[in-house]
Amino acid sequence: MAKVTTELGAPKLNKVTVIGLGLIGGSFAKAVKDLKLSKQVVGLDNNPTTQKIAIQNQVVDSIAENLYDACFEADLVLLAIPILAIEKLLLSLSSLNLKNTVLTDVGSVKGNIVNTLTALTPQLLPNFVPGHPIAGSERSGVEAADSQLFINHKVILTPTQETNKQAVQLVHLIWQALGANVELMSVKHHDEILAATSHLPHLLAFGLVDCLAKNNDNLDIFRYAAGGFRDFTRIAGSDPTMWHDIFLANKNAVLAVLDSYMEELQQLRIAMLEDNGSQLLDVFTRAKAARGHFNKILESRANMTHKANPVKDLTFIAKPTNKLSGRLQVPGDKSISHRSIIFGSLAEGTTTIEGFLEGEDALATLEAFKDMGVSIEGPKNGRVVIQGVGLQGLKAPTKTIYLGNSGTSMRLLAGLLSAQPFNSTLAGDHSLSKRPMNRVAKPLREMGAKIETGTEGNPPLTIEGNHSLKGMHYDMPMASAQVKSCMLLAGMYAEGKTSVTEPAPTRDHTERMLKGFGYPLDINGSTVTIKPNHKLTATSIHVPADISSAAFFLVAATIAEDADLTLTHVGINPTRTGIIDILKLMGANITLENQKEVGGEPVADIRVKSAKLKGIAIPEELVPLAIDEFPVLFIAASCAEGTTTLTGAAELRVKESDRIQVMADGLKTLGIQAEPTPDGIVIKGGRLGNGEVWSHADHRIAMSFVVASIRAQGEIRIRDCDNVATSFPNFIQLAQQCGINVVELK
Ligand SMILES: O=C(O)C1=C[C@@H](OP(=O)(O)O)[C@@H](O)[C@H](O)C1
Numbered sequence: 001m002a003k004v005t006t007e008l009g010a011p012k013l014n015k016v017t018v019i020g021l022g023l024i025g026g027s028f029a030k031a032v033k034d035l036k037l038s039k040q041v042v043g044l045d046n047n048p049t050t051q052k053i054a055i056q057n058q059v060v061d062s063i064a065e066n067l068y069d070a071c072f073e074a075d076l077v078l079l080a081i082p083i084l085a086i087e088k089l090l091l092s093l094s095s096l097n098l099k100n101t102v103l104t105d106v107g108s109v110k111g112n113i114v115n116t117l118t119a120l121t122p123q124l125l126p127n128f129v130p131g132h133p134i135a136g137s138e139r140s141g142v143e144a145a146d147s148q149l150f151i152n153h154k155v156i157l158t159p160t161q162e163t164n165k166q167a168v169q170l171v172h173l174i175w176q177a178l179g180a181n182v183e184l185m186s187v188k189h190h191d192e193i194l195a196a197t198s199h200l201p202h203l204l205a206f207g208l209v210d211c212l213a214k215n216n217d218n219l220d221i222f223r224y225a226a227g228g229f230r231d232f233t234r235i236a237g238s239d240p241t242m243w244h245d246i247f248l249a250n251k252n253a254v255l256a257v258l259d260s261y262m263e264e265l266q267q268l269r270i271a272m273l274e275d276n277g278s279q280l281l282d283v284f285t286r287a288k289a290a291r292g293h294f295n296k297i298l299e300s301r302a303n304m305t306h307k308a309n310p311v312k313d314l315t316f317i318a319k320p321t322n323k324l325s326g327r328l329q330v331p332g333d334k335s336i337s338h339r340s341i342i343f344g345s346l347a348e349g350t351t352t353i354e355g356f357l358e359g360e361d362a363l364a365t366l367e368a369f370k371d372m373g374v375s376i377e378g379p380k381n382g383r384v385v386i387q388g389v390g391l392q393g394l395k396a397p398t399k400t401i402y403l404g405n406s407g408t409s410m411r412l413l414a415g416l417l418s419a420q421p422f423n424s425t426l427a428g429d430h431s432l433s434k435r436p437m438n439r440v441a442k443p444l445r446e447m448g449a450k451i452e453t454g455t456e457g458n459p460p461l462t463i464e465g466n467h468s469l470k471g472m473h474y475d476m477p478m479a480s481a482q483v484k485s486c487m488l489l490a491g492m493y494a495e496g497k498t499s500v501t502e503p504a505p506t507r508d509h510t511e512r513m514l515k516g517f518g519y520p521l522d523i524n525g526s527t528v529t530i531k532p533n534h535k536l537t538a539t540s541i542h543v544p545a546d547i548s549s550a551a552f553f554l555v556a557a558t559i560a561e562d563a564d565l566t567l568t569h570v571g572i573n574p575t576r577t578g579i580i581d582i583l584k585l586m587g588a589n590i591t592l593e594n595q596k597e598v599g600g601e602p603v604a605d606i607r608v609k610s611a612k613l614k615g616i617a618i619p620e621e622l623v624p625l626a627i628d629e630f631p632v633l634f635i636a637a638s639c640a641e642g643t644t645t646l647t648g649a650a651e652l653r654v655k656e657s658d659r660i661q662v663m664a665d666g667l668k669t670l671g672i673q674a675e676p677t678p679d680g681i682v683i684k685g686g687r688l689g690n691g692e693v694w695s696h697a698d699h700r701i702a703m704s705f706v707v708a709s710i711r712a713q714g715e716i717r718i719r720d721c722d723n724v725a726t727s728f729p730n731f732i733q734l735a736q737q738c739g740i741n742v743v744e745l746k
């Protein structure tokens, strides 16, 4: 098998062959050729006109005379012919003795190909990587070949247990080099998803156009047809032969989704017949909300065109200032907001939440539960009302659950969904798609869960339902409240007891909230134990202001020359107050006023005044208690006299960005000596200069550099700030309100 050169992540091959030079085959060949991924690119197509155009348009280097020549010593052969023709081709290929050649295809149905391989040509199975680029268009033919066709499109690979891992890696890398986002999936799951999202809509479009065209008045119908008709039937212009093949090959999955669609139409028909407006309204409102969510997914995919061609690139311009004052209430706690939705949905009865964070991360969790059939009203001014469905009441989501930028949503949901009687897929944005998920997948698998991750243990997560879990004891290798919470959620459904021991205390909101919902659990030192067969009873929740958001103002007021600022009603759960302890060790002037307990969580008003800071060695035991606050603590360290050293914080490298490296880069740009180490950083206090820094789409980095501007010598331009909305949507307004000199560049 060809040696894959991973330099720049792109393979270097000797010979790539494409059989079938239509739009997809031609575009693949042209892209491989343009990017010089192979010394030769050979095409095979039995249409002489296609052969001519392929050479003329430099889609391939040469056209082979026959299958043998085409495949001889090829490293990779891509089969891009109609699905039903593949069977015959596989039989011919099996007689060629293709020892080291990797085969892959582009068909939009995978089951029939894998069945044929298994039944008729099992010797091809190890080197055959079934694939499907989702990049079709109603254009067709080699003349439409476009080497950019796959950029930012998904390619799904559905290797079987027999598929050779190196073969999968080669195909993965080559698609990646063509700009595609590669995902792995089981064959069955792929075919069901495609039946619903692509095949059914095509069937409907073909059917509607045919039905109207048969009508005597069709001329008038087409003449007056408006945008709705055009939008809905665009895909009826697709290649009839190709679609004929697809429907026959994926018959069962399409019939299943067609039946449920026909039932839905039947119900809509009855609702109209019976003048049941409220039912119509219900369906349309639900559909509109779902479509709105889908738009967000599309938008965020578009955002993945990031860096080279950012669709949005929110820039903050921040300038020095001296005086900060006033009373601010920052938005609700993100960790508690996530958990309020999760437990409210799983409870029996109606849960009301006040102070919910209306940021994108917490809203992603909220949407996920709506996708699973939970009725949730709001948020409206921080108020959310959830009609809980009970521990066994979630419904199968009809599509991939999209969790945007939110690691907490994905890791907590992984535990819950592993124990459900239905399949689910969890996906996220560009940043979340790179974050480690084996930390939850591994222990969940030990409990009996069936989870697939991306090749590097990253999202998407594909979770197979209907596997009963067994309780276990888990000694967590890292201090992570997300892993702990994931295990506790799975433990509510597992047979026997599930216990988790953490290496250092982490935020305990899950434990507190479980108790608040009346679910028993046992906490003994660093070990939490949970058992199944209890229930959650609806309650009301008051989410305190997020100390992780307040942190920006705690540092801002400390480093400003003339500051006296109060942050009201902030959660001061002792597993979250590392920021206060660390700042105080550095010499900050922080006092807690008005302390009380609200809904099981301690809160206080935090008053902070200007102070002269000194560098310290940050005690390692405080690291998990301030884990999200380090970017802004690095700004405090830059303004301190002397050196601040952080160790034991390698976790910072796997957050929304590598927070050690990204902060070090930004601080260096501003003239501060900041030396990253594998598990921390060494920062020498100095004068913050001015310049342009990049947040790498990390909300906390963006806000931290706004804080830095207070003591800068001039203007700081902070790029890539859109994600501030994930945790702190009104950050700029509150910053301006207390005197920070910052604006969004429009
Ligand atoms: O459980 C939670 O709500 C969180 C736990 C922490 O992550 P880890 O568990 O990965 O440390 C933290 O960084 C994150 O912002 C929120």
Ligand SMILES: C=C(OP(=O)(O)O)C(=O)O
Binding pocket: 361, 405, 406, 407, 408, 409, 628, 655, 656, 700, 727
């Ligand atoms: C790490 C964070 O969140 P999450 O892991 O939920 O993406 C954060 O908010 O800093």
